[in-house]
Amino acid sequence: MTFRAQIHDERRRTAQTFLAFIVLAMAMLAGTHAHAADEPDLIFRRSTVFKLLTPNDKLATYGVDDPGIEGVACHFTVPEKGGIKGWLGVAEEVSDISLSCRQTGPIRFKEKLKQGDDIFRQRRSLFFKKMQIVRGCDVKRNVLVYMVYSDRVIEGSPQNSTSSVPIMPWGASDTAMQKCADFMSD
Secondary structure (H helix, E strand, C coil): CCCHHHHHHHHHHHHHHHHHHHHHHHHHHHHHCCCCCCCCCCEEEEEECCCCCCCCEEEEEEEEEEECEEEEEEEEEEEEEEECHHHHHHCCCCCEECCCCCCCEEECCCCCCCCEEEEEEEEEECCCEEEEEEEEEEEECEEEEEEEEECCCCCCCCCCCEEEEEECCCCCCCCCCCCCHHECCC
């Protein structure tokens, strides 16, 4: 083997080792995120764009309970990129997120809350973008208001969705209807 061939072979092995390291690091990052304790419940996924050799683009619908208020659940649908970047967990997801929140039982406040508290947040790109669901109280109407949006450190994102949950009695035995204004702190 000539000296030039040896150098070429060494460069190829170094590039392969580096690529394997990058793939392993991305898989570990994606795996760590997927097993976080505050992950929402996956309800279902639906393919939207077919990819021949890599995962398809999908829409995924998730459910999450409000951690500060018993009896309220939110469902949101997010696009999930397929392809090689999606498979490796490095694709930047778009900000199109829909939200629907509903009363699922008697509403009971667990603690004092602040307007605009996060009830859920999730990374939407490797570094700079995250999706957040925040909660507020419409005191005048005694309605819980939820908003989902994604933000990006540099540009921000105006895309958002809002859902509201009127605080109502849950069945004949639920006579102590709470008012969200009583549980909002300054």
